[in-house]
Amino acid sequence: MNDALGPRLAAARRRAREHGDFDGFVELVPYARFLGLRVEQSAEGLRMRLPFRAELVGNPALPAIHGGVTAAFMENAALLHLLLQLDQTRIPKSIDFAIDYLRSARTLDCHAACEITRVGGRVAHAQIRCWQDDPARPIALARAHFLLATAE
Amino acid sequence: MDRTGFHATLQRRFAEVTPHVAACGMRLTAVGDDGVEAHLPFREDWLGDVERGLIHPGIVTVLVDSACGAAVLARIADIERVATLDLRMDYLRAAVRDLDIHCHAECHRLTPGIAFVRATAWQQHRESPVAVAHAAFVRAGRRAAAAIL
Numbered sequence: 135m136n137d138a139l140g141p142r143l144a145a146a147r148r149r150a151r152e153h154g155d156f157d158g159f160v161e162l163v164p165y166a167r168f169l170g171l172r173v174e175q176s177a178e179g180l181r182m183r184l185p186f187r188a189e190l191v192g193n194p195a196l197p198a199i200h201g202g203v204t205a206a207f208m209e210n211a212a213l214l215h216l217l218l219q220l221d222q223t224r225i226p227k228s229i230d231f232a233i234d235y236l237r238s239a240r241t242l243d244c245h246a247a248c249e250i251t252r253v254g255g256r257v258a259h260a261q262i263r264c265w266q267d268d269p270a271r272p273i274a275l276a277r278a279h280f281l282l283a284t285a286e
Numbered sequence: 287m288d289r290t291g292f293h294a295t296l297q298r299r300f301a302e303v304t305p306h307v308a309a310c311g312m313r314l315t316a317v318g319d320d321g322v323e324a325h326l327p328f329r330e331d332w333l334g335d336v337e338r339g340l341i342h343p344g345i346v347t348v349l350v351d352s353a354c355g356a357a358v359l360a361r362i363a364d365i366e367r368v369a370t371l372d373l374r375m376d377y378l379r380a381a382v383r384d385l386d387i388h389c390h391a392e393c394h395r396l397t398p399g400i401a402f403v404r405a406t407a408w409q410q411h412r413e414s415p416v417a418v419a420h421a422a423f424v425r426a427g428r429r430a431a432a433a434i435l
Contacts, residue, residue, distance in 0.1 A: 139337035165342035168331040189309040192352075193367075200306035201370040202351035206344030213334070225335035228343040232374040 140223035150218055159214060163225070166210045169203070173214055180218065182211035184244040191241065199239035204264060208233065208276045211246035212260040216280055219250060220258070224283035229257065233276040242266045244273070251277075258282055289363040293317040296359055300352075307352050310345070314353075317360050321392030324353040328386050341381035346407055346417050350375065353391035354403040354421040361393035361401065367426040368401060374420050381416040385409040399425055 139162065146158035156173035160166045169190075172183045184190070184207045192200025209231055216226055244264055251259045262276045287295070297317040301308045316323040326332075326349045334342025351373055358368045381387055390412070391405035401423040408415045 139335070162336070163342065164331055164333040164336065165345055169344075189305055191305040192307070194303065194305060195367070200304070200348065200351070201355075201373070202348030203306055205347045205351060205373060206342075209344045209347065210342070224337065225340070227340075227380060228377045230374070230376045231343065231347065232372065234372045235370050238369060 139225065143217060143223060144221075147218060147221070156218075159217065163210070163214070165206070166214065169207060169210060171207060171210050171214070173218075179247065180215055182207070182214065182246040182248070184246075186241055186243050193238075196238060197241055199241070199244065201235060201239075204235070204239050204244065204274050205231070205233045205276065207244055208246055208262040208264050208274065209278060211264075212248050212262050212276075212278045213280070215248035216250065216258055216260065220253065220282070222283045224286075226258065226280040226282050227286070229279040229281055231276065231278045233274055235274050237271065237273045239273050240266060245269070253282070255284075256282060287364075289319065292363045293319075293360055296356060297322075300356060304352070306348070310348065312349060312352060314356060315388075317356070319360070321390055322353055322356045322360050324349060324356065324389045324391070326387045326389075328384055330383075333383060335380075338380075339383035341383065341387070343375065343377050343381075343417070346377070346381055346387060347373070347375055349387055349389050350391070350405045350407055350417065350419045351421070353389040354405050354419070355423070357391035357393045357403050357405070358396075358401040358423050358425075361396050362425075368423040369426055371400075371422040371424050376418050378415050378417060381407075381409055387416065388412070401425060 264274045297314045332345045389407040395402040405419040407417040
């Protein structure tokens, strides 16, 4: 498990770019695998999907997906997006993360799209948007800063 | 129910009433007027960086968000539905493998409509936190929460 990650990241990135096979990427991040996150290529670009399952519920009375899960999904979406877009040889460290919740997350799949707003010498800034059945009605918006592996 | 009774019930039922909290093995270790303390046991599933043995910040966010919600209920000391408006995490240092994570969350301002919360998460030493956080919650009233406690 503790083999150097760089070559495995490069191989997974190549498989994703050449064959559209993103599973190898999710496999490299145990917590993304735990959440059950899927990476998919759509006409609009990379999309992350969190298939609904009962274990993700935070409030069974509503019912609603746990707010922490929505946040963790979006943070993972940004991280995987960065790993796919930039040739990082290590997992970039998170500096900070801020999320605004717009609607409660119902018992449906969540989708996320990420935009890397800026890549500097040391830090990358990402914006993440999350929705369920209607892309025009986001359930949460978030932004994150990552310390790039090259800057450590 | 008085405040102490409510706090005891909240501590006992926190995981039972929240499927994802139960799924993560999270529990409340203290509930009082000065806030709550939550505990998350280490699992291999939490890793974000297997090469360096670092825990993914996302699971720290799950712990903090859960603790912040509990802190609001502890402050209100009554059944009420609250919803997170926003949450801001600062990851002061990476959380490392094989160690559990603790979180203290405190609702430091409560108005009739809004609750403001701050939280700290750490592994071995509280004075060396892995994350600090701020959150705001909106109070949505008793009706939707009646089934919970």
